[in-house]
Amino acid sequence: MTTFSTSARKKTHLVSGTVLGTFILCHFFNHSLGLISIDAMEAGRRTFNLLWHSVPGTILLYGALLLHFMMALDSLYRRQTLRMPAREALKIVFGLSLPFVLMAHVVAARVEPIFSGIEATYPEILRTLWSSSINTTRQTAALLLAWSHGCLGAWFWMRGRPWFPRYEILLYTIALLVPIFALLGFVNGARSLERVYAEHGGYGDTAYVGHNPRVDMALMEDIRLALYAGFGGLIAGTFALRALPKRGRIRVRYPDGRVAAVSLGFSVLEASRAAGIPHVSVCGGRGRCSTCRVRVIQGLDGQPEPEAAERATLTRIGAPDNVRLACQFRPVHSVTVVPILDTDSLGIKKQLAQQNGEGRERRIAVLFCDLRDFTRIAEHKLPFDTVFLLNRYFEMVGEAVESSGGVIDKFIGDGALAIFGLKTPFHEACLQSLAAAVRLSNGIQALNQTFDGELEQPLRLAIGLHAGPAIIGEMGYGRATSLTAVGDTINTASRLEGLAKEHDAELAVSVELVRRAGLDLEGNMRLDIGLRGRQATLETWILGSATQLSDVLPAAS
Structure with a gap:
């Protein structure tokens, strides 16, 4: 029942937010139609009002x-601690502020x-x-607050x-341009309305006469105050309920x-945050990663079973x-836990607050390449000559x-890891990785020609290519921190590079990557190869030379 109610709350919040976002x-x-004319704004209003x-x-x-407002209050009440990331706090503050900046406009446009x-009509409201x-400042603030709250909610x-x-x-x-065009339309429409009134003393057949004489403005003011008090009371009541001692x-x-020491209902992660104890949680406590996991060494008996997520x-x-x-485990009695990934072992300091600090999942193409038998080649060269050769190879x-x-991504000995798709669609990333394999093959041949006569045997490459999901994020410590990728996709590409060596070939590429690239x-x-930890096999193409891809790759690649 708990699982259903939690899921129902999330869906209700999402669906109601989607309706409001659409409106x-x-x-x-x-508003943006004001960039065209007042007539366009009024025509748009009539069209949208049909719905x-x-x-x-x-x-x-x-x-x-x-x-949406009630679900926000419910979420605020259920939150065990008010310690949260700044973006989440802004979303809540913007959401709770909206009724107060929108109320006057709603009363004028819908209640009157x-x-x-x-x-x-638009002319009357703009005037x-x-x-x-x-009024202008309040309307602008309402516009920006509403959009910022919606964008933050959508981003989460x-x-x-x-x-x-x-x-x-x-x-x-889109998130940047929509409010800009709306504000520009609002300003341009209002200014053009001023010109129309100055020249003609009215808009069309309707002259502006101020407030509608049929409306009791004192009553409207009472309604506004009542709505302010109602929303304010709901917010104050929520915080008051939070302050009551919980059983x-x-x-x-x-x-x-x-x-x-926390109240029943706290998750272990919330308990850590409430007590100021550092606790890793890359995804922000939403159960989308395992970095917050803990080992329960005492008090596990009688605790709630894990939910589906x-x-x-x-x-x-x-x-x-x-x-x-830790973010999902809510103990019903005291426990002793050991965080498995602590902040010191991960090197996670304040840099995780930076833009790329948190991991995010992307579909990428991965290339592993390695020089074959390079150790044997280096044995017969002077150290400085070896460094020179390696630098030319890395270049x-x-x-x-x-x-x-x-x-x-990184150089590992005489090998390299490359990533494609950080800024391009998945299909294009797969094509790019195949094109890179061709360039690597041509490049190693050019190096062999350059060093002809200096090497006892030519340089040979082994390349592995695979594509799929991976976690991209800042990893490392201090100045050694860099953007990198981890996951099964990386491990598989490395395994394919080894497979190319086993079959004395230059390239081993997964059928999945080739299919995603739209090639044959x-x-x-x-070959169908087995991978450690997987039941299914991985279909793989083995090519003696990566230059064979030139026949099937698009010319632009």
């Missing part, structure tokens, strides 16, 4: 507004027409808003989705002797029964990767 987007688009001012539309809009029977600097929901990296730049661009206290003990993550990492996710690899659209390598050797 805001329509409203902002209507939002209809009985079903009104019920949908204000039902979503009430539900109910009493007067006359629908408010009212533009006639007072207070989208950031862990596998498709988000592909559309990230587009979404950020039941438990203790979460840590290996260094520290103890967090936690169980799936624990199963994926092969965790034993006494390991739980060739870097140029091949970067000219294909990828980035060098029929006629080459194809």
Whole structure:
């Protein structure tokens, strides 16, 4: 029942937020029509009102507004600690501020027409808003707050989705341009209205006469104050309920002797934060990673079983029964836990607060390459000559990767790891990695020609290519911190590079990557290989030379 109720709350919050976001987007688009003319704004208003001012539309809009606000208060009440990341705090503050900056506009645009029977038009509303600097400032603040709250909510929901990296730049661009065009439309419409009134003394057949004489303005003011008081009372009541002593206290003990005494309902992660005890949680406590996991060494009996999301993550990492996710585990009696990944062992300091500090999942193409038998070659060369040769080789690899659209993740001995798809779609990343393999093959041949006569045997490459999901994030310590990738996709590419060596070939590439690139390598050797930790086999193409890809790659590659 708990699982269902938690899931239902999240879905209700998401659906109501989506309805409100759709309304805001329509409203902002209507504002932006002011860049064309007042007539365009008014035509847009009539069109959108067919939906939002209809009985079903009104019920949908204000039902979503009430539900979203109540769910926000419910979430605030259930939150065991107010310690949270700044972005999450801003989302809550913006959301709770919205009713107070929007109330005057809502009363003027929706309540007054109910009493007067006359629908408010864009000319009348713009004239009212533009006639007072207070009204103009309030409207601008409301516009920015509403959009910022919606964007933050959407970002929290989208950031862990596998498709988000592909559309990230587009979404950020939309998030920036929509309020800019809405504000410009609002300003341009109001200024053009001033010119119309100055020249003609009215707008069309309707002259502006100030407030509607059919409306009791004192009553409107009472309604505004009542709504302010109602929303303010709900917020104050929520904080008052939070301050009431809660029944039941438990203790979460840590290996260094520290103890967090918290109320029932706290998760272990929330207990750590409430007590000021550092606790790693890369995904922010949403159960989307396992970095917060703890080993329960005392008090596990009688605790709630893992819910579906936690169980799936624990199963994926092969965790034993006494390991739980701290962000999902809510003890019903005192426990002793040991965080498995502590901040010192991970080197996670303040840099995790930087933009790229948190890991995020992306679908990428990965290239592993390595010089074959280089140790034997280096044995017959002077150390400085070996360094010179390696630097020329590294330069060739870097140029091949970067000219294909990828980035060098790291050099490992005489090997290299390259990533494709950090800023390009998955399909293009796969093509880029194949093009890089061709350039590497051509580059090693050019090096052999350059050092002809100096090497006892020519330089030979082994290349492994695979594509799939990986976690991209800042890893390391201090100045050694860099953007890198981890996951099964990286391990598989490394395994394929070794497979190329086993078959005395230059390239081993997964069939999945070739398929994603939209290519066909029929006629080459194809193997089904087993990978450690996987039941299914991996279909792989084996090519004696990566230059064979030149026949199937698009010319632009």
